[in-house]
Amino acid sequence: MMNTGSILLTDLYMLTMLEGFYKQSLNGIASYEFFVRRLPESRSFLVAAGLEQALEYLEQAHFTSAELEWLGQCGRFSPAFIEHLAGWRFTGDVDAMPEGTVFFANEPVLRVTAPISQAQLVESRLINLLNLQTMIASKAARCVLAANQRTLVDFGLRRAHGAEAGLLASRASYLAGFDGTATVLAGMMFAIPIYGTMAHAYIQAHDSEREAFETFARAQPGNVVLLIDTYDTEQGARVVADLAPRLRESGITIKAVRIDSGDLMIHSRNVRRILDDAGLKDIGIFCSGNLDEYRLRDLVQDRAPINGYGVGTRLDTSEDAPSLECVYKLVEYNGEPRRKRSEGKATWPGRKQVFRQYGTSGQMEGDTITAWGADQAGQPLLEAVLRQGKRVRSTEPLSKIRERSAHDRERLPEYLRVLENKTPYPIRIAPALEDLAKQADEAISRRREFLE
Amino acid sequence: MMNTGSILLTDLYMLTMLEGFYKQSLNGIASYEFFVRRLPESRSFLVAAGLEQALEYLEQAHFTSAELEWLGQCGRFSPAFIEHLAGWRFTGDVDAMPEGTVFFANEPVLRVTAPISQAQLVESRLINLLNLQTMIASKAARCVLAANQRTLVDFGLRRAHGAEAGLLASRASYLAGFDGTATVLAGMMFAIPIYGTMAHAYIQAHDSEREAFETFARAQPGNVVLLIDTYDTEQGARVVADLAPRLRESGITIKAVRIDSGDLMIHSRNVRRILDDAGLKDIGIFCSGNLDEYRLRDLVQDRAPINGYGVGTRLDTSEDAPSLECVYKLVEYNGEPRRKRSEGKATWPGRKQVFRQYGTSGQMEGDTITAWGADQAGQPLLEAVLRQGKRVRSTEPLSKIRERSAHDRERLPEYLRVLENKTPYPIRIAPALEDLAKQADEAISRRREFLE
Numbered sequence: 001m002m003n004t005g006s007i008l009l010t011d012l013y014m015l016t017m018l019e020g021f022y023k024q025s026l027n028g029i030a031s032y033e034f035f036v037r038r039l040p041e042s043r044s045f046l047v048a049a050g051l052e053q054a055l056e057y058l059e060q061a062h063f064t065s066a067e068l069e070w071l072g073q074c075g076r077f078s079p080a081f082i083e084h085l086a087g088w089r090f091t092g093d094v095d096a097m098p099e100g101t102v103f104f105a106n107e108p109v110l111r112v113t114a115p116i117s118q119a120q121l122v123e124s125r126l127i128n129l130l131n132l133q134t135m136i137a138s139k140a141a142r143c144v145l146a147a148n149q150r151t152l153v154d155f156g157l158r159r160a161h162g163a164e165a166g167l168l169a170s171r172a173s174y175l176a177g178f179d180g181t182a183t184v185l186a187g188m189m190f191a192i193p194i195y196g197t198m199a200h201a202y203i204q205a206h207d208s209e210r211e212a213f214e215t216f217a218r219a220q221p222g223n224v225v226l227l228i229d230t231y232d233t234e235q236g237a238r239v240v241a242d243l244a245p246r247l248r249e250s251g252i253t254i255k256a257v258r259i260d261s262g263d264l265m266i267h268s269r270n271v272r273r274i275l276d277d278a279g280l281k282d283i284g285i286f287c288s289g290n291l292d293e294y295r296l297r298d299l300v301q302d303r304a305p306i307n308g309y310g311v312g313t314r315l316d317t318s319e320d321a322p323s324l325e326c327v328y329k330l331v332e333y334n335g336e337p338r339r340k341r342s343e344g345k346a347t348w349p350g351r352k353q354v355f356r357q358y359g360t361s362g363q364m365e366g367d368t369i370t371a372w373g374a375d376q377a378g379q380p381l382l383e384a385v386l387r388q389g390k391r392v393r394s395t396e397p398l399s400k401i402r403e404r405s406a407h408d409r410e411r412l413p414e415y416l417r418v419l420e421n422k423t424p425y426p427i428r429i430a431p432a433l434e435d436l437a438k439q440a441d442e443a444i445s446r447r448r449e450f451l452e
Numbered sequence: 453m454m455n456t457g458s459i460l461l462t463d464l465y466m467l468t469m470l471e472g473f474y475k476q477s478l479n480g481i482a483s484y485e486f487f488v489r490r491l492p493e494s495r496s497f498l499v500a501a502g503l504e505q506a507l508e509y510l511e512q513a514h515f516t517s518a519e520l521e522w523l524g525q526c527g528r529f530s531p532a533f534i535e536h537l538a539g540w541r542f543t544g545d546v547d548a549m550p551e552g553t554v555f556f557a558n559e560p561v562l563r564v565t566a567p568i569s570q571a572q573l574v575e576s577r578l579i580n581l582l583n584l585q586t587m588i589a590s591k592a593a594r595c596v597l598a599a600n601q602r603t604l605v606d607f608g609l610r611r612a613h614g615a616e617a618g619l620l621a622s623r624a625s626y627l628a629g630f631d632g633t634a635t636v637l638a639g640m641m642f643a644i645p646i647y648g649t650m651a652h653a654y655i656q657a658h659d660s661e662r663e664a665f666e667t668f669a670r671a672q673p674g675n676v677v678l679l680i681d682t683y684d685t686e687q688g689a690r691v692v693a694d695l696a697p698r699l700r701e702s703g704i705t706i707k708a709v710r711i712d713s714g715d716l717m718i719h720s721r722n723v724r725r726i727l728d729d730a731g732l733k734d735i736g737i738f739c740s741g742n743l744d745e746y747r748l749r750d751l752v753q754d755r756a757p758i759n760g761y762g763v764g765t766r767l768d769t770s771e772d773a774p775s776l777e778c779v780y781k782l783v784e785y786n787g788e789p790r791r792k793r794s795e796g797k798a799t800w801p802g803r804k805q806v807f808r809q810y811g812t813s814g815q816m817e818g819d820t821i822t823a824w825g826a827d828q829a830g831q832p833l834l835e836a837v838l839r840q841g842k843r844v845r846s847t848e849p850l851s852k853i854r855e856r857s858a859h860d861r862e863r864l865p866e867y868l869r870v871l872e873n874k875t876p877y878p879i880r881i882a883p884a885l886e887d888l889a890k891q892a893d894e895a896i897s898r899r900r901e902f903l904e
Contacts, residue, residue, distance in 0.1 A: 008637035012648025164614030196464025
């Protein structure tokens with residue numbers, strides 16, 4: 001079993017730098033901000049997610065004795081430094097956008113303020129956790145917009161990148177508006193509604209489809225969804241039509257059929273007709289198979305008679321954008337704004353806040369990024385979540401995060417609701433932040449003239 | 453912390469099907485095969501990986517009392533079935549290609565033969581584990597071919613999809629020929645060599661780049677790699693050139709500089725010249741930043757003076773192919789071959805073996821997929837790994853897997869070594885397998901005529 005809480009889920013250079021800081025007794029207060037440099041081409045907004053797991057990580061992060069022993073044996077670090085690591089804990093502050101918040105490029109989503117030896121060490125895992133769930137929640141929100149009220153279920157565990165990816169994809173897609181997941185452990189861990197039917201192997205293990213359907217219905221009478229495409233979809237639907245009255249006599253209702261292959265538009269229409277002709281208008285049609293927001297949109301726009309969808313691989317891997325250009329950058333050290341100026345990677349210095357402006361109808365009109373503490377109209381998006389390593393408030397229930405996400409989705413301007421939108425959302429840099437950038441650059445130049 | 457060994461890392465339908473099997477006392481011996489339907493467009497071969505984690509999973513899989521209790525409370529299953537699950541263990545057989553083996557579409561990579569209630573339940577997690585590492589190992593092998601002997605290090609943890617993805621990406625890339633990883637926990641868990649330098653924040657936390665370089669070198673004298681692009685790459689190289697003689701007086705050697713931004717071709721040439729002019733020919737140049745096999749190939753072909761590369765996001769997410777079309781399909785039940793005939797998803801029935809033919813120079817010439825037990829020339833690729841739930845041999849050392857992978861890479865025909873290859877590798881279906889498919893189809897038709 002993987003120790004997903006290990007402090008050694010970090011890049012080696014964090015530890016080499018820490019030893020550098022330690023030997024110089026350099027441990028001033030540093031602020032790092034997590035943000036996304038540029039949105040993927042196929043995203044026009046993102047949904048913040050993963051904060052809860054990030055906080056859990058920070059609260060429990062420490063070096064175990066086995067880890068310290070291994071670090072000692074690897075021969076890269078001095079014994080004094082290893083001993084020092086034994087007392088390492090995260091005792092800093094975190095400000096963040098609450099999960100479910102819509103955000104955009106260059107907006108700080110989370111800020112850590114702590115002694116630099118604490119704030120630096122947690123970089124890899126914080127990015128790892130926030131990137132994953134934000135990426136999935138953002139993809140899921142697009143599916144939710146495209147599906148226009150149809151039921152959506154996460155089917156992606158098998159091709160998610162490992163166990164944690166699968167579990168957190170269930171969580172992220174649910175908070176972004178999905179109705180549930182097929183992943184049982186996500187149901188147990190996060191109380192997400194779980195959905196499930198049958199696989200082709202169940203049909204194949206029986207002598208006939210009819211026998212498989214009937215035994216399944218009798219074994220799971222409260223949840224009868226029958227997979228009808230193992231051999232021939234329309235023939236499968238006819239078997240269901242034939243079987244339904246007999247099952248009804250035993251008090252068993254077939255809830256839905258599932259189609260997992262072929263042209264879903266054509267098959268769903270054929271199947272709907274077969275079921276309707278048999279007077280089975282209440283049996284729903286559930287579809288799956290290589291779905292994403294584009295396929296959902298097309299099926300919904302073409303009025304496919306489909307009541308719900310299972311979305312798998314393309315959701316759980318965020319297939320068209322399997323990572324975000326997200327970073328965690330030093331923005332202030334010892335009270336002084338800092339910025340990196342590497343080519344193509346320059347960042348805004350200093351601690352920041354994002355304010356959101358709304359129109360009279362409640363729609364989002366634009367955001368302003370400004371220096372922390374500067375006056376600005378609008379709704380401030382970052383709030384205090386950790387102070388001196390302790391939570392400012394208790395864990396948010398997933399249902400509350402899901403409501404926030406739905407509310408933000410409702411407030412999206414019309415152009416951001418379109419899958420292939422090219423209109424950028426207005427993000428303004430406030431004069432206060434521009435002034436700070438000028439100061440930081442002048443300070444870098446001064447230090448260089450003086451010291452080099 | 454995530455329980456990555458949980459048996460509930462499965463789709464709900466596995467459990468609903470299991471209850472169906474249970475209530476019918478249907479539990480014949482089933483064989484399922486894991487294979488990839490089609491290679492991604494940008495892959496012309498794959499590298500098998502993940503078997504070790506799959507076996508660990510099967511060996512320890514069971515329902516904990518907390519899991520059984522939760523399943524009972526969720527109201528979907530009968531108490532008798534829950535009680536039955538308490539005794540669930542995997543006691544079946546597994547045959548598989550050893551890790552590091554090159555393989556192609558439709559070739560079984562792993563086969564489970566067990567009572568159907570065992571073989572079915574493990575589907576989701578087996579696919580999840582094999583998909584992840586096979587995908588990363590295959591991407592990594594392409595990087596290794598492109599880098600033509602340069603040092604390659606996995607830098608991808610931060611944007612890998614969660615902790616397990618990051619750790620297993622380190623393992624998969626190492627077994628496919630990478631030299632190491634930056635992920636410390638992967639070093640501890642898998643004894644993979646770890647690599648690391650410094651981040652921009654280290655430089656920024658100091659008053660000058662020079663001061664940062666010098667303090668770092670004195671703190672980590674055995675491993676001095678200096679990041680020179682925080683402000684201006686060439687200026688950073690000049691600071692290194694100036695500092696090197698002074699550090700040498702203290703017995704400290706600068707091993708390399710790292711460049712993480714800008715045009716790596718231009719900067720590496722400029723930096724090489726600056727270092728060479730200062731007589732520092734021994735200081736290597738290490739580069740990172742949005743690299744993948746295509747960028748590596750271009751830099752190597754253009755003779756960039758770069759000694760090693762860190763490959764991150766695009767490796768750990770397998771960015772151009774973030775999933776494989778891999779499936780785990782019932783191929784035999786109660787001694788009879790089975791196949792699914794869903795549109796576009798038809799499979800070859802029966803238990804199979806893959807034989808590889810080699811040319812006189814030792815190059816791979818083609819594979820033949822045939823029925824298990826049929827006579828065929830060539831090297832058989834699947835071997836026994838589990839019998840009645842127990843390992844046939846002990847865990848393979850990663851070094852041995854890495855050697856096998858290197859050996860297979862050497863035997864790749866020239867056209868498969870090209871990144872944009874369009875020539876398909878010859879895969880033949882043996883007559884014995886075609887006969888089996890005919891039998892299976894006839895059996896399906898017979899059953900349908902008889903029963904429906």
